[in-house]
Amino acid sequence: MEFKSINQLKSLLEENKISVKEIAETYIRKINEKKDLNIFIYFDEDKINEQVKEIEKLPNNKKLKGIPIAVKDLFCTKKMPTTAGSKILENFHPTYESFVTQKLINEGSMFVGKTNLDEFAMGSATNTSYFGNTINPLSKKGVPLAPGGSSGGSAAAVAADLCLGSTGTDTGGSIRQPASFCGVVGIKPTYGLCSRWGIAAFASSLDQAGVFSKNVKDASILLEAIAGHDERDSTSSKVEIPNYSQNLNPDLNGKIIGIPKEYTLDGISDEINMVWENAINSLEKKGAKIKNISLAHTKYALPTYYIIAPAEASSNLARYDGVKYGFRSKDVNSLDEMYELTRSEGFGKEVKRRILIGTYVLSAGYYDAYYLKAQKVRKLIANDFIETFKECDFILTPTAPSAAFPLNEKQDDPIKMYLNDVFTVPASLAGIPGISIPYGKDKNGLPLGIQLLGKHFNEQEIINAAFALEKDYE
Amino acid sequence: MSNLIKGNKHEWETVIGLEIHAQVKSNSKLFSNSSTAFGSRPNSQVSLVDAAMPGMLPVINKYCIEQAVKTGIGLNAKINNYSIFDRKNYFYADLPQGYQISQYKYPIVGEGKVSIDFKDGSSKDIRIVRLHLEQDAGKSLHDQNPTKTYVDLNRSGVALMEIVSEPDIRSADEAGLYISKIRSILMYLDTCDGNMQEGSLRADVNISVRKPGDDYGIRCEIKNLNSIKFIKQAINYEVRRQIEILETGGVIEQNTLLFNTSTGKTKPMRSKEEAHDYRYFPDPDLLPLEINQKDIDKMVNSIPELPDERKRKYVVVYNLSNYDASVLTADKSVSDYFDSVIKSDQSLKNSAKIVVNWITSELFSLLKENNIDIDNSPINPKYLGKLVKLIKENIISGKIAKDVLIEMFNSKQDPEIIIKNKGLKQVTDTSEIENIVDEVLKENKKMVEQYLSGKDKLLGFFVGQSMKKSKGKANPKILNEILKSKLSNKN
Numbered sequence: 001m002e003f004k005s006i007n008q009l010k011s012l013l014e015e016n017k018i019s020v021k022e023i024a025e026t027y028i029r030k031i032n033e034k035k036d037l038n039i040f041i042y043f044d045e046d047k048i049n050e051q052v053k054e055i056e057k058l059p060n061n062k063k064l065k066g067i068p069i070a071v072k073d074l075f076c077t078k079k080m081p082t083t084a085g086s087k088i089l090e091n092f093h094p095t096y097e098s099f100v101t102q103k104l105i106n107e108g109s110m111f112v113g114k115t116n117l118d119e120f121a122m123g124s125a126t127n128t129s130y131f132g133n134t135i136n137p138l139s140k141k142g143v144p145l146a147p148g149g150s151s152g153g154s155a156a157a158v159a160a161d162l163c164l165g166s167t168g169t170d171t172g173g174s175i176r177q178p179a180s181f182c183g184v185v186g187i188k189p190t191y192g193l194c195s196r197w198g199i200a201a202f203a204s205s206l207d208q209a210g211v212f213s214k215n216v217k218d219a220s221i222l223l224e225a226i227a228g229h230d231e232r233d234s235t236s237s238k239v240e241i242p243n244y245s246q247n248l249n250p251d252l253n254g255k256i257i258g259i260p261k262e263y264t265l266d267g268i269s270d271e272i273n274m275v276w277e278n279a280i281n282s283l284e285k286k287g288a289k290i291k292n293i294s295l296a297h298t299k300y301a302l303p304t305y306y307i308i309a310p311a312e313a314s315s316n317l318a319r320y321d322g323v324k325y326g327f328r329s330k331d332v333n334s335l336d337e338m339y340e341l342t343r344s345e346g347f348g349k350e351v352k353r354r355i356l357i358g359t360y361v362l363s364a365g366y367y368d369a370y371y372l373k374a375q376k377v378r379k380l381i382a383n384d385f386i387e388t389f390k391e392c393d394f395i396l397t398p399t400a401p402s403a404a405f406p407l408n409e410k411q412d413d414p415i416k417m418y419l420n421d422v423f424t425v426p427a428s429l430a431g432i433p434g435i436s437i438p439y440g441k442d443k444n445g446l447p448l449g450i451q452l453l454g455k456h457f458n459e460q461e462i463i464n465a466a467f468a469l470e471k472d473y474e
Numbered sequence: 475m476s477n478l479i480k481g482n483k484h485e486w487e488t489v490i491g492l493e494i495h496a497q498v499k500s501n502s503k504l505f506s507n508s509s510t511a512f513g514s515r516p517n518s519q520v521s522l523v524d525a526a527m528p529g530m531l532p533v534i535n536k537y538c539i540e541q542a543v544k545t546g547i548g549l550n551a552k553i554n555n556y557s558i559f560d561r562k563n564y565f566y567a568d569l570p571q572g573y574q575i576s577q578y579k580y581p582i583v584g585e586g587k588v589s590i591d592f593k594d595g596s597s598k599d600i601r602i603v604r605l606h607l608e609q610d611a612g613k614s615l616h617d618q619n620p621t622k623t624y625v626d627l628n629r630s631g632v633a634l635m636e637i638v639s640e641p642d643i644r645s646a647d648e649a650g651l652y653i654s655k656i657r658s659i660l661m662y663l664d665t666c667d668g669n670m671q672e673g674s675l676r677a678d679v680n681i682s683v684r685k686p687g688d689d690y691g692i693r694c695e696i697k698n699l700n701s702i703k704f705i706k707q708a709i710n711y712e713v714r715r716q717i718e719i720l721e722t723g724g725v726i727e728q729n730t731l732l733f734n735t736s737t738g739k740t741k742p743m744r745s746k747e748e749a750h751d752y753r754y755f756p757d758p759d760l761l762p763l764e765i766n767q768k769d770i771d772k773m774v775n776s777i778p779e780l781p782d783e784r785k786r787k788y789v790v791v792y793n794l795s796n797y798d799a800s801v802l803t804a805d806k807s808v809s810d811y812f813d814s815v816i817k818s819d820q821s822l823k824n825s826a827k828i829v830v831n832w833i834t835s836e837l838f839s840l841l842k843e844n845n846i847d848i849d850n851s852p853i854n855p856k857y858l859g860k861l862v863k864l865i866k867e868n869i870i871s872g873k874i875a876k877d878v879l880i881e882m883f884n885s886k887q888d889p890e891i892i893i894k895n896k897g898l899k900q901v902t903d904t905s906e907i908e909n910i911v912d913e914v915l916k917e918n919k920k921m922v923e924q925y926l927s928g929k930d931k932l933l934g935f936f937v938g939q940s941m942k943k944s945k946g947k948a949n950p951k952i953l954n955e956i957l958k959s960k961l962s963n964k965n
Contacts (some may be wrong), residue, residue: 029840075529076527076529092528096527196529196531199529200528203758205758233533234760235532235760235761236529312758315563315572315573315753315755318565318573319572323625325524325527335623339565341570362563367754368754
C-alpha cells in the first residue's frame with residue numbers, strides 16, 4: 001500500500017477507510033522491511049503505538065492528523081532521544097520539544113522515528129554519522145549510493161515511502177542536495193521563517209529548518225505547519241505566514257525567471273545542464289520570461305561558507321564538553337584532560353576538522369583576514385541576489401553538481417565533498433528560500449533536481465513555480 | 475596632594491585603571507527568565523538556556539538593557555544606539571556554553587566620567603572608557619568533596635555590567651574613592667545592589683608604576699577583588715613589588731594576578747603559555763542591539779537625583795562643606811535619612827551641620843553597635859529633627875540629648891514624650907538656678923575662699939556640683955553666667 005499525498009491519506013482517514021492504528025501498522029511494517037538502509041537512528045514501534053492513542057482523540061480538522069512524519073535527529077524531541085548523529089549525544093534525552101516538532105505534534109502528525117544525518121549536520125552524504133551510513137533507497141543492487149546530506153536520512157525516508165513527509169535542516173544545502181539525490185521535494189525557507197529553538201546548532205546564522213515530501217503541495221502543507229514566529233529565537237521572523245497550500249497557483253504568465261550565468265560550471269555533466277535547459281524551456285512554454293542574470297560573487301560563496309559555518313560551529317559545539325550531559329570520557333585526571341578526551345572520542349573526524357578550521361579562522365591575527373572578510377563577502381553575495389530580484393521573480397539553477405554518487409566515493413577528499421554545495425550555498429549565505437524538485441534523470445536512471453530560489457519570505461513564488469514544473473512529470 | 479611613592483632610588487608614580495563588574499539589579503537573568511535571587515539551593519535557578527542544552531537560544535532581557543542605559547546616563551556617558559553582543563570563547567566547567575556572551579567592539583555605553591572628592595575639599599575626574607553588558611559564569615565548588623568539583627549554575631547567565639576606567643587613578647586611596655563613588659551612583663540609580671560581600675560588585679585592578687613624566691610602565695592585572703579594603707591592600711602590595719623589581723634592574727612581566735587575602739600578597743594566576751585567545755565574534759544567535767534616541771531621552775528624564783547633584787545642593791542650600799556633603803551623599807540611604815530629617819521642620823535648614831553631626835556620630839555608633847542599617851533605623855527621622863530642635867532651643871542640653879537619643883533608639887518614642895516623662899527638661903529659669911548656685915556655694919565655703927584667692931580653675935568644680943544638683947537639667951550657659959556673677963560679687 002502506498003499513499004501518494006498527505007491529502008489522500010487524510011481523506012481516507014476522514015472517510016474511515018483507514019484508521020490511525022492501521023496507518024501506524026503500515027508504516028511500522030514498511031520501516032522494518034527497509035532496515036538495511038539505515039535510515040533511522042531511532043525507531044521504536046511502541047513509541048509509535050503510544051502516539052496512536054493520542055492522535056485518535058484529536059479532531060479531524062487537525063491539518064496533519066495521522067500523517068506519518070520522520071524527524072531529522074537534530075531536532076530535540078521529548079519522547080524520543082536526540083543524538084545529532086554524534087557519539088557525544090549518544091544517550092541524550094531532551095526534556096523539551098523543538099519549536100518545529102511541537103508544531104507538527106500540535107497538528108496531529110505521527111512521528112515514525114528520528115532519521116540519520118551527518119554528525120551535527122556536517123556533511124553532504126550522510127556518511128559522517130556515528131550511527132553509520134544511510135543508503136540511498138534508489139541504489140541499484142551492489143552499488144550502494146549516498147542519499148546526500150546532511151539530512152540524508154529524512155530525504156531517504158520519503159523516497160523509500162517510510163513516511164509522507166520529514167523535517168530537515170539546511171545550512172548550506174542539507175535539504176536541497178539530498179532531495180535532489182533521492183528524487184523528492186525539499187524546501188529550505190527563508191532564514192528566520194521557522195524557529196531554530198530546540199534544533200542542535202551547527203551554524204546559527206545559516207541553520208534553517210525545512211521539509212521533505214513527495215510532492216510540492218505536501219511540502220507547502222508541511223511548511224505552513226512549521227513556520228511562524230517564536231519569541232525564544234531572536235532571529236525568528238515576525239512575518240505573517242501565508243496559507244501556501246491554498247494559494248498554490250501554477251500560472252507563470254508574465255513571471256520573469258533569472259538564469260545566472262555563474263551557475264554554468266566546468267566539469268558539470270551535460271545531463272545536468274540538459275535538465276536545467278528543459279526546465280527553462282518548460283517555464284517559457286508556461287508563459288514565463290527568461291532573463292539572463294549575473295550573480296557576480298558566486299564563485300566566492302563556497303570558501304566564504306567554509307569560513308563562516310565552521311567558525312560558528314567551533315563555538316556552538318563548545319557546549320559538548322562532558323560536564324553537563326552527553327558522553328564523558330572515563331578515567332580522566334584533570335579538567336583539561338576530560339575536555340580533550342571527551343571531545344576527541346566523542347566527535348567524529350569531519351566535526352573535528354570543522355572545529356579546527358573554525359577555531360583557526362577566529363584566532364587572533366587571522367580573524368580579520370578570514371572571518372571578517374568572509375562576512376563582507378557574504379554581504380556582497382546577498383546584495384547580488386537583492387539586486388537581481390529587482391529584475392526577476394525567481395531564479396532557476398540545478399540543485400547539485402551531480403546525481404547521487406556511490407557511498408564510498410569522495411570519502412577521503414573533503415574538498416570534493418564540499419563542492420557538492422556549490423549551487424546551494426549562495427542562497428544559504430543570502431538567507432533566501434530555495435526549493436528542489438526532481439526534474440528528470442541521468443543515464444543511470446538516477447534523479448536530478450532543479451532548484452528555484454526566491455526573494456526573502458517569498459516562499460509562495462517558488463512553491464508555485466515548482467508546482468507548475470512538477471506537472472511536467474505527472 | 476602628592477601621590478608619589480619613595481623607592482630606594484627614585485620617586486614613583488602609580489597608574490591604576492579599574493574594571494568594575496557590577497551585577498545588574500534585575501529579577502531575571504540577561505538571556506533567560508531564571509531568577510537571580512542570591513543564596514538559593516545550588517542549581518535551583520537554572521533554565522535550559524543557562525545550562526546550555528542543545529538547541530537553546532539566548533533572548534535579551536529588556537530590563538537589563540534599560541538598567542545598563544540608566545547606569546550609562548548616571549556615569550555621564552555616551553549611550554550607543556547600536557551595540558553588539560559577542561561570544562568570548564573559553565572552556566571552563568562553570569561556563570556551560572563554552573563561551574560567555576559579552577560585548578567587545580561595540581559596547582552599549584561609551585566614554586563617560588565620574589568625580590571623586592578628597593578630604594581637603596578638592597575633587598578629581600576619573601574618565602570612563604566604556605560600560606558593557608555580559609553574562610556571569612556559574613560557580614565551581616572545590617570544597618564539597620575531596621576528589622570532585624561540583625558546579626552550581628545559579629549564577630550562570632546573571633547580567634553584569636563591566637565598567638572600565640581610563641588609567642586615571644594614582645593611588646590606593648583614589649581607587650577606594652573611585653569604587654565607592656561608582657557604587658554610590660549604582661545604588662542611587664537602583665541598577666546594582668552594591669553588595670560587595672555577596673559579590674554583586676567586584677573589581678579587576680590594572681596597576682603599573684613609572685617615574686613621573688615617563689610613559690606608562692608594563693601593567694599587571696589583579697583579578698576579582700571584592701572589598702575596598704582588599705583593593706587598597708592589593709594595590710599597596712603590588713606597587714611595592716613592582717618598584718622593588720624595577721629598582722633592582724628587573725623588568726615587570728605583564729601578568730594576571732590573584733590577591734591572597736590572608737598573606738596580603740599577589741601571585742600569578744596563570745602562566746603566559748596558558749594565555750587565552752578568546753576568539754571573540756558577534757553572537758549569531760542575537761541581533762545587534764538597537765536603542766532609539768527617544769527611549770534614551772525618556773530614560774534621561776527619569777533618572778533620579780544622583781550623589782553629585784545632592785552634594786551640590788547640600789553645599790549651596792545647607793552650607794555644608796564639600797567633604798561633609800560628599801560623605802553624606804556617598805550612601806543614598808544616609809542621604810535620604812538626612813533629607814527626611816531636614817524636611818521634617820523648616821527651621822532645621824539652618825542647623826544642617828548639627829543634623830549631620832548627630833547622624834554621622836551618635837546615630838551611626840548606635841546603629842553599628844546594634845548591627846542595624848540606617849534604612850531600618852528605629853529612630854524616625856522626624857524625631858531626630860525634633861531632638862535637634864530641642865537642643866537648639868535650649869530645652870535640653872547636648873549631654874542629656876545623647877541619653878534621650880538612646881532612649882529614642884530603644885523605645886522608638888518621640889523625644890518630647892521621653893523628656894516629659896523623665897522630667898529631663900532643661901532648667902532655664904534663672905531664679906531656680908540661682909537657688910541651686912547659692913546652695914552649692916554655701917556648702918563649699920572653703921573652695922569659694924580658694925577660688926577667690928586666685929584658683930580660677932575651681933569654677934569647673936562649682937559648675938559640676940551645680941549641674942549635679944540640677945540633675946543635669948540646668949542650662950549650662952545660664953549656670954555659668956550666674957556662677958561667675960555670684961562669685962565676683964563675693965569678692
